[in-house]
Amino acid sequence: MGFAGRVREATRSDHAAAQSMAYFDALLGGRLDRYGYAALTAQLFFVYETLEDAAAEMRADPVAGAFVFDELTRLPALVADLEHLIGADWPARVAASAATSEYRARLREVAFTWPAGFVAHHYTRYLGDLSGGQVIRRALDQAYGLAGAGTNFFEFPGVEPRAVKQRYRQLLDTVPWDAVEQERFLDEVSLAYRLNTAMLDDLGKVVA
Numbered sequence: 001m002g003f004a005g006r007v008r009e010a011t012r013s014d015h016a017a018a019q020s021m022a023y024f025d026a027l028l029g030g031r032l033d034r035y036g037y038a039a040l041t042a043q044l045f046f047v048y049e050t051l052e053d054a055a056a057e058m059r060a061d062p063v064a065g066a067f068v069f070d071e072l073t074r075l076p077a078l079v080a081d082l083e084h085l086i087g088a089d090w091p092a093r094v095a096a097s098a099a100t101s102e103y104r105a106r107l108r109e110v111a112f113t114w115p116a117g118f119v120a121h122h123y124t125r126y127l128g129d130l131s132g133g134q135v136i137r138r139a140l141d142q143a144y145g146l147a148g149a150g151t152n153f154f155e156f157p158g159v160e161p162r163a164v165k166q167r168y169r170q171l172l173d174t175v176p177w178d179a180v181e182q183e184r185f186l187d188e189v190s191l192a193y194r195l196n197t198a199m200l201d202d203l204g205k206v207v208a
């Protein structure tokens with residue numbers, strides 16, 4: 001099994017925990033209103049603001065830079081969604097939750113200076129967006145009749161998710177990290193999942 005396969009196996013239970021958060025149940029079951037959905041979009045805005053700042057910093061890194069795919073950039077889509085879902089005054093009406101602030105603090109701590117740390121956080125978000133994100137988008141369209149408006153975050157125009165994921169896994173399979181660095185990477189992916197799970201837990205309380 002290549003490294004990409006190992007990453008997936010090693011974090012299978014972390015993924016299961018993230019995926020089974022009550023917030024997703026309510027969201028995908030159509031039990032929230034548009035503000036309940038917008039609450040997720042807002043928290044993701046704060047995450048991607050920092051993550052994509054880190055990407056700009058890491059672009060020049062010989063290893064981490066290869067993972068910076070411009071076509072995956074999510075911040076403009078999140079801004080468009082927030083404008084649609086909340087209105088032009090959205091910046092005054094959203095704030096990072098405690099869990100999201102912790103997530104951002106970890107990103108600032110590792111993703112700007114440690115290439116494998118950046119890739120760990122990048123992988124956890126973007127590969128998820130290209131995978132489960134597609135399932136979520138279809139469910140949202142159905143549950144809330146959004147017809148594509150307000151769900152730009154889940155859309156990657158001109159991108160073939162399967163092809164990008166394949167390329168991404170090839171890159172992971174060829175990273176020049178030694179065994180110690182690979183373990184540190186796996187730990188950071190696991191932490192990234194837990195930070196996402198905590199963010200979703202906070203969201204579950206907000207919309208309960």
Ligand code: HEM
Nearest residue numbers: 007008018019024123124125127128131132133135193196
């Ligand atoms: C309702 C919520 C979710 C659903 C339905 C879902 C579903 C899926 C599915 C079906 C795959 C496999 C796709 C494939 O084999 O190509 C996948 C992969 C993935 N998901 Fe999720 N997911 C959810 C939540 C999350 C969350 C919250 C995260 C983390 C932020 C996440 C991160 C990932 C990652 C990183 C992968 C790629 C694993 C790999 O192949 O290396 N997912 N997801």
